Amino acid sequence: MQQIIFFFIRNKNFLLFAVLFIIAIALTIQSHNYHNNKFISSANVVTGGIYTVRNNITDYFTLAKENEDLLQENLMLRKKLSQYKELNLAPTLDSGNILNKFEYYSARVINNNYSKTKNQLTLDKGRSDSIKRDYGVISSKGIVGIVSDVSNNYSTVQSILNTKSRINAKLKKSSHFGSLIWNTKNPNIAQLIDIPRIADIEKGDTIITGGRSTIFPEGVLIGTVKDFHLDNDDNYYYVNIDLFNDMTSLEHVFLIKNNDAIEINELEKGVEDAE
Amino acid sequence: MQSNDILINIVRFIALVFIQVLLLNNINLGGYINPFLYIYFILLFPLDGNKSLLIFLSFLLGLSIDIFEDSGGVHAAASAFIAYIRPIVLKYSFGVSYEYKSVKIKKADTTEKITYITSLVLMHHFVMFSLEIFSFKHIPLLLKSTLFSGIFTIVLTMCTMILFNRKSK
Incomplete structure (x- = not known):
């Protein structure tokens, strides 16, 4: 017994280090798992509050660019509106009675990183603004990521610049689809894989x-084809994509809620269970 | 440790966390190079301080950075690691004088100081980036990040040391 106690006293530094190291590794591995509740994330009161204060200050430096972006978006929306008017597609039903398939919320990015291999964003909207996990996040220019964790007033987003992300994407002109991934090299370039060889693909095509x-x-903008080549098996294309979004400067984003998501997921789960 | 030392280290802990998450994590030189100055706390922790305490505080320091960065526990693991390995590195870089507790890190010989800082910084960055990247596919990226971020951190650490050394004289 005495020897055991002596052993512990003699090696107390090593044991302390080992315990802490194992805890840290466990936290790391757990953070690599998307569908787990995280013990620690920046969506909490302290870090969220500090990031909000910082953003209240730094927001002023990007006002000019923000205005420019809003102007561009207004222009695009106006064009679309006039097209609808020309087509005489004025709604005849009372639109208040119809539940839209998608609902949009706006939020501000209070923390954004893009220099790591698994990047996350923090937004200033959370559970109290009826944000939930798995909502899509886009900006006015294109896709941003998916909500991965929510606290009362903040939420974290798994960016598309994350080696864990795999998002269904397709060629606009031919509807051949594949998965959007990121190879960690450049925050402005993402990759599209699993596009079948028969797809007719050219530089500049929209994804x-x-x-x-x-x-x-369907149809949220991602980017344009930069270059492409066949992968090792010669069956699928590996496409580099210039993202429309500048992922390094995001200020305002929109969150998307799919009102049919629960129904679709339950239905698909039911099919799996039956099998 | 004297009470003065305790106060200095508490202030240093908090200040370094804030500087790291609000300022240094947003530098992104060349797209991905960031310095990790917060380990300055571990480097300059009093030599006669309690070693178990240092390991525990380093873990907390790393964990604070992790919470801000959403990176799981990578900084915590790397910081606890260099805190544990620090006595060995001290012995190896300062030699016999460390044994007699006569060394002061700030006043030590420049070559010895550089050896000490470089070894600990590179070890920290290597552990941190291997845990963060966590895949054999990206080993070149791991080495590149360790090297460039390491150089940045070492330069910044030396500058900080010179800056604060002059003030105290």
Whole structure:
């Protein structure tokens, strides 16, 4: 007994280090797992509060660019509106009675990183603003990521610049679809894989979201084809994409809620269970 | 440790966390290079201080950075690691004088100081980036990040040391 106690006293530094190291590794591995509740994340009162204070200050430096972006978006929306008017598609039903398939919320980015391999953003909206996990996040220019964790007033977003992200995407002109991934090299360039060889693909083609997931609506802009080559098996294309979004400067984003998501997921789960 | 030392180290802990998360994590030189100055706390922790305490405080320091960064426990693991390995590195870089507790890190010989800082910084960055990247596919990225971020951290640490050394004289 005495020897055991002596052993502990002699090696107390090593034992302390080992315990702490194992805790840290466990936290790391757990953070690599998307569908787990995280013990620690920046969506909490202290870190969220500090990031909000910082953003209240730094927001002023980007006002000019923000205005420019809003102007561009207004212009685009106006064009679309006039097109609808020309087509005489004025709604005849009382739109208040129809539940839209997608609902949008706006939020501000209070922390953004893009220099790591698993990047996250923090937003200033949370559970009290009816934000939930798995909502899609886009900006006025294109796709940003998916909500991965929510606290009362803040939420964290798994950016598309994250090696864990895989988002269904397709070619706009031919609807051949694949998965959007990121190879960690450049925050302005993402990759599209699993595009079948028969797809007719050219430089400059537009890539949009595929609508096969319950997270994003179909047709959210992603980017244009920069270059492409066949992968090792010669069956699929590996495409580099210039993102429309500048992921290094995000200020305001929109969150998307899919009102049918629960129904679709339950239905698909039911099919799996039956099998 | 004297009470003065305790106060200095508490202030240093808090100040370094804030500087790291609000300022240094947003530098992104060349797209991905950030210095990690917060380990300055571990480097300059009093030599006669309690070693178990240092390991525990380093873990807390790393964990605070992790919470801000959403990075799981990578900084906590790397910080606890260098806190544990620090006595060995001290012995190896300052030699016999460390044994007699006569060394003061700030007043030590420049070459010895550089050896000490470089070894600890590179070890810290290597552990941190391997845990963060966590895949064999990206080993070149791991080495590149360790090297460039390491150089940045070492330069910044030396500058901070010179800056605060002059003030105290």
